[in-house]
Every structure is written in structure tokens, then in C-alpha cells.
């Protein structure tokens with residue numbers, strides 16, 4: 001079995017993809033959509049099945065405004081690959097399967113147990129620009145972490161958060177606020193550099209990272225060891 005995931009698109013095109021995880025989260029997701037629309041930008045929203053079930057109309061608004069929806073698991077529980085359950089909720093909104101999936105906590109191992117994640121039509125997507133907006137309260141810090149990231153280039157995929165997996169309503173509404181405050185300047189800064197802000201469905205994803213099983217059924221490549229280390233960091 002081979003697991004394949006993408007961190008970026010073609011480097012020779014001036015396209016960048018903004019991605020937003022853990023929603024939908026009304027009204028924060030709507031605020032993000034409004035900023036995107038006002039600047040002619042498209043975004044990709046990696047949503048949680050449990051929030052789509054709770055706020056189906058918020059998920060519908062993402063689609064109605066021409067943005068992309070991807071699968072980001074159902075409950076966002078570490079080590080649980082419940083992408084199939086999420087897909088049922090999202091499929092009700094989209095009327096077709098999702099094309100893109102991002103493993104929660106970038107825990108790609110969970111994909112191996114999900115027929116939806118491993119289906120040949122699904123693209124598993126990481127990011128090459130990770131400003132860690134969820135851990136920052138100063139909009140300027142989010143802006144700078146994004147625009148000054150050394151990996152930022154044509155084909156970049158930027159990971160932001162319009163929600164959180166937490167069931168704490170106050171936290172879920174408060175946490176995305178610094179990112180939302182920074183977002184207009186992030187988009188303006190990227191567009192000033194000549195980047196077109198596209199949905200993942202407009203970006204040709206290239207150079208996937210591939211995990212292959214060895215003859216003992218183990219995934220032993222350096223990328224896997226790196227992913228295990230990153231996962232350890234995420235749990236702290």
C-alpha cells in the first residue's frame with residue numbers, strides 16, 4: 001500500500017491556495033468568505049463532519065460562494081480516521097464526493113484505515129506554509145508568519161483556521177478572530193506580490209510525498225519518521 005500526499009502545487013505558476021481548517025463555524029466562516037469574496041480570492045475549507053451536521057447551512061454557504069470544501073475528519077480525534085463518517089455528512093451538502101482531504105493533526109496514518117481517504121480520486125493535502133495562527137493572538141504575528149515564511153512561493157498551500165475542534169462555543173468563536181483580522185492584509189500582501197489566490201481545484205498538485213510499505217508491511221522512510229516526530233509535537 002502507498003500513501004501519497006501533497007504539500008504544494010506547481011512552482012512555475014503564480015498561484016497560492018489559502019486553506020481554512022476545522023469549520024464550518026458561523027459566523028466566523030462567513031466573515032472569512034466575505035473577505036475572500038471582496039478581494040476576488042477563492043479558498044478551500046477543510047471541514048469537520050460534526051460541524052457540518054450541526055451547521056449544514058454554513059457549509060452550504062461555502063459552496064454557494066464558489067469556494068472548495070475538503071474533508072478533515074468527523075470528530076478530529078487523534079489517531080481516529082473517521083473520514084468516511086465525515087464524508088457522509090459533507091456529501092449531503094455537496095451532492096458528490098469531496099476531492100480533497102487533510103488529515104487532522106497532519107496524522108496521515110489515520111488515512112490508511114479509511115476507504116474514502118485511500119480512494120484513487122481523493123487527493124490528500126498537507127501545506128508548505130504553516131503560520132500556526134491557532135496559537136497566536138496578535139494579528140500582526142500571523143501576517144508576518146505567513147508573508148515571511150521562507151517556503152512561500154508559487155504553488156504554496158497556506159494552512160489557516162476558521163474554527164477549532166473544541167466543543168467550547170466561546171473558544172471556537174474567539175480563537176479565529178486574530179486570523180480574521182489579519183486576513184485582509186495577508187490577501188493584499190500576496191496579491192501585491194502577483195499571486196492569484198485559487199481554490200485547490202485550480203492548482204495542479206505536484207511532487208507528492210509517498211509512503212511505501214516495505215516487505216514487513218512497515219512504513220520506514222525518513223518522511224514517516226519525520227511525520228511521527230511532528231505528531232509528537234502536535235500532541236503537546
Ligand SMILES: [Zn+2]
Nearest residue numbers: 021022104105
Ligand atoms: Zn484541524
